[in-house]
Amino acid sequence: MSPRPTLADVASRAGVSVSTASLAFSGAGPIAEATKQRVLDAARELDYSGPNPLGRQLRSGRSGIVGVVVGDALKRSFRDPVSVQLLDGLVDTIAPAGLGVLLIPGPTGVDEPAVDPLIESAAMDVAVMIWGGTAEDPTLQALRRRGIPAVVVEGHELDDIVTVGIDDRAGVAEATRHLVGLGHRRIATVTLPFGPDRRAAVAGPERIADIRWKIAERRLAGIDDAGVRPVAVYETPASLVEHGTAAAHALLSGPIDQRPTAIVAQSDLLASGVVIGARDLGLRVPEDVSIAGFDGLDLPWLTPDVLTTVVQPIAEKGAVVGQAVQRLLAGEQPENAMLPVSLRVGTTTGPAPTA
């Protein structure tokens, strides 16, 4: 089989110059209809399927690729519907602009601090980090070094990157106040990971003072904002149902007069795990314990129960990220964005037990 034909082959077969042939495909300049047809015919005859993107990319200096750094192994990230829906909103927004998403696995753990080779050397015009990242993040540093602009979701606000987040602090505060209003006084919380050194345990004050990832920190601060001091802060290694279940077992096994009457989880997956764990222990939800989540997901397996949760506009967040990406590509400097959230009261929270 012969090598793939190039634009030059097509041009010579059509009896025109390469530049004219280019025009026939790009439509980026005036060209006689007849000439154009001749070029396209020649292309068909040669089985030429259009300009090689590699040539175009080198010439334009643009790859049309948006690198998306997911928080972790894909397997873990994508078990989280929040990441997936965000990605979906992002793709929907940038696809019309001809941009594609390159998946880049994030750091797998503390022990393996090396960034994925794709971050060092893949062609991309912009990068998106969908889950946090600290200022000294090696990923961010590598991107900086390469001069690739970045959009960070739920991260620290830094000067040289664009941040897109939600008002999660206020959301958690509202959920907490809702519980206080129901008479709850012993409130515990189940959090997202504090940083790359993921743990599954109740966190002490020193540990809490050393939270790396902003998202956990802000949502924890929301409880404080509501004037509540949680009776326990349980840190999970990932936003997954099973970690919520483990948290429930740890938090709810104590004597009735000491165990929390309400639990605020920092994600819906964790919250639904807490619901399951509470039931494992023979507790009724919400009669014995009230449980609130965060995200506003649809959790079909919880039906008929509906989680009380802080609803965040996930797809919209993805769209906002997509817009920021396009603005960066256009050479503009997008503003940081902060999207609002709202409390949705479901069936998993109720009056505090009177006992």
Added chain:
Amino acid sequence: MSPRPTLADVASRAGVSVSTASLAFSGAGPIAEATKQRVLDAARELDYSGPNPLGRQLRSGRSGIVGVVVGDALKRSFRDPVSVQLLDGLVDTIAPAGLGVLLIPGPTGVDEPAVDPLIESAAMDVAVMIWGGTAEDPTLQALRRRGIPAVVVEGHELDDIVTVGIDDRAGVAEATRHLVGLGHRRIATVTLPFGPDRRAAVAGPERIADIRWKIAERRLAGIDDAGVRPVAVYETPASLVEHGTAAAHALLSGPIDQRPTAIVAQSDLLASGVVIGARDLGLRVPEDVSIAGFDGLDLPWLTPDVLTTVVQPIAEKGAVVGQAVQRLLAGEQPENAMLPVSLRVGTTTGPAPTA
């Protein structure tokens, strides 16, 4: 800010030729250690972060990109853990080779037959379709036209593409025989989508004769292989819990002497939905109705129940796809692969009710 430095800038600052500078970065030839250091120093001084991938790509004719066509809107595809775990296995396998995954949304519906523009014009060396695709699939045709080799998961076996699948037909047959062995005679089945025109309804014979997507067809054939004629075939629009629940409502609402005593679902998500739906109707699982699934997922929210299911090696399937991709890149012609499955008996199947 000045334009990004190029290899030529670095070379001239280091007082060497461009090709020597190239060697300093690629290590693809003999170079004196001192020279190399000089080049790297010059690079650091100029804030040069390594060769521009675009140049390398054009030169080599390779983008290092594997386009992965997901079955549908990402949102839907990635709610399916099977797709996600497959992708994870694939990424793990090809990442060490420096290959990246470009996400390409598949066709959204019948009404919108256009393929994603990325398929027509994104730079990629190989394409992977993670969920079926028929011979006349526009996606496959576009790839063919562009001369991009393809690996298809769970699809038709075609001459010019590599197929990776599992022995699902035998797996379903085994699950069905397990039920027959438990005394079940009235067995219904809940299937994956038949094709792009997704429906949620019991399918008649004509509809069944016109299944487009191989995966549903093969798993249905497995029931036949076990010598069972299903009392009803319920087709779902997607492998999601809620569709399984709807199927259960449709299949299990009839009078006790007519309703199926066992249901074989073509996925675990569907099966767990069926379990939930059966319980909604006040039926006990497995006392009143036995339910078997397919995939072998961990479903934390089903605990303490464990689904009886056909376990498939999903991550391994992803790895096999990754190997096929690399072989194609090496110019070889990989064999089609068919991976084995095995039945895992859980707590959701039991003896047929004696009534």
Added chain:
DNA sequence: TTGAAAGCGCTAACAA
């Protein structure tokens, strides 16, 4: 409306 020519940034023969 078309063509000639330059060059995007890099790598790889080949020669020195």
Added chain:
DNA sequence: TTGTTAGCGCTTTCAA
């Protein structure tokens, strides 16, 4: 071990 040279396939001035 290093340098010279050519060119990957394309787009875009600029001139005709």
